[in-house]
Amino acid sequence: MKTVQSTLLLLLFMPLTEPAPPAQQDSGITHEYGTDNLEETIFSQDYEDKYLDGKNIKENMIIPDEKSLQVQKDEAVTLLPPKKENDEMPTCLLCVCLSGSVYCEEVDIDAVPPLPKESAYLYARFNKIKKLTAKDFADMPNLRRLDFTGNLIEDIEDGTFSKLSLLEELSLAENQLLKLPVLPPKLTLFNAKYNKIKSRGIKANTFKKLNNLSFLYLDHNSLESVPPNLPESLRIIHLQFNNITSITDDTFCKANDTRYIRDRIEEIRLEGNPIILGKHPNSFICLKRLPIGSYF
Template sequence: MKTLQSTLLLFLFVPLIKPAPPSQQDSRIISDYGTNNFEETLFSQDYEDKYLDGKSIKEKEAIRIPDEKSFELQKDESTIPLSPKKENDEMPTCLLCVCLSGSVYCEEIDIKAVPPLPKESAYLYARFNKIKKLTAKDFADIPNLRRLDFTGNLIEDIEDGTFSKLSLLEELILADNQLLKLPVLPPKLTLFNAKRNKIKSRGIKANAFKKLNKLSFLYLDHNALESVPLNLPESLRIIHLQGNNITSITDDTFCKANDTSYIRDHIEEIRLEDNPIILGKYPNSFICLKRLPIGSYI
């Protein structure tokens, strides 16, 4: 009897129970999910169109289905050493400095030694650095150099033979350094500037300038010279010796004591001011000159 009652109650309530309709939120989720899938499909197609359209079919196939031979070929190619690039050996210097038509500008970059130079270099400007020494190796393979400018460094020493192979060198500038003596100078110099150093007379050999038959400009002012350098060449036009410790000169300093007819034609200027010398005491020392030296006469 109880079973029959339960069955009747079940039949009565079953029609009242209905499945709930999908909520608005669920439909939105389903819709969004479908949209995302659709966008992903479009994106993948667009990617293939943009990035794979230009590639050959063989490349696509090789990427998708690599065979053993192609894999071995790729492996072999990857292990083949690449041939070295033919770069300019001096490129690092030309990145550090500025190289332009045979001129190398290495100014104010705090280098402590002469960098490797391009072999075709003719002009080097290495002013205002921290170079302390010049060596024979610095210019051994640079035979075309015509001008070297080391103004404003810390050069104390120059090795013998540093300039021996520079047969074309015309201008050598060593101003504002710490030199105590002069190196052997190349024969074709037209200008030598070593002003504002610490050079004494004993630091200049007796024949240091004798064979420099093309030397026109000599600047040795503001050093520690006690006398005028000997055997100055006939080619000199300008001589700057001011600001030294020169105390005397002789009849052979600029002229020839035994030849009163000798005239020194080329000299245009001799500066001897700011030296402890009274030039008026040595009148015979200037008889061969067209112009008197600049300095104190009384």
């Protein structure tokens, strides 16, 4: 009887003596999931708070009707600054405008673009411009330098440069010119090399009154003679590679004044012309340096 009771007692207490499952591992997992759930709960609350706040704000907002929106739109339109003349022109989008200089080089324009009134320098080299007119530079009193090198210019109206009283440098090199226009009075440099200009395309007084002209480039044209009435101010004269066949004692000097000396001329180039300079020795007696060219 005692044995049976002992066995029953042993069986009753056996589960108490078995090792417990690893509670530490389970608690760890429970802790991790608990952290995730906590973060989700915080995020949900934060989102809900923001959402509710946003909802409350939205509910409290006064949504204007179409009429009030139209009034605001009209007021905005009236507050816009007035349009300037040059706002419509694309020149400074197509070209580069910088401190009074406009650079329109190699942009395939076929006419002079509208320029800002404060422009002093225009570089429009290597384009497709065929003609220059007085309208191109109307109301442009500040222009000091124009460069149209490498275009297709065939014609220039006589009044094109007449109002440009401050213009000092003008380049028309590498075009298709047959004649020269009236030039502005204050030019210091004029470049028309590599054109098709003939002597009859230059009027007798074209250069006479240009008392500031120092550099004259007319090489690689079709001139049959040296242009007349060249101003005393000239320092450099390039006439090489034309069709000049003769010169006279009055071309550079003064035939009736043997004391006359032309001080300022530093260089005259006449090579590449069908002229023997050695046959005209009296034509250079007023010069400090002989012209460059063939003497035999």
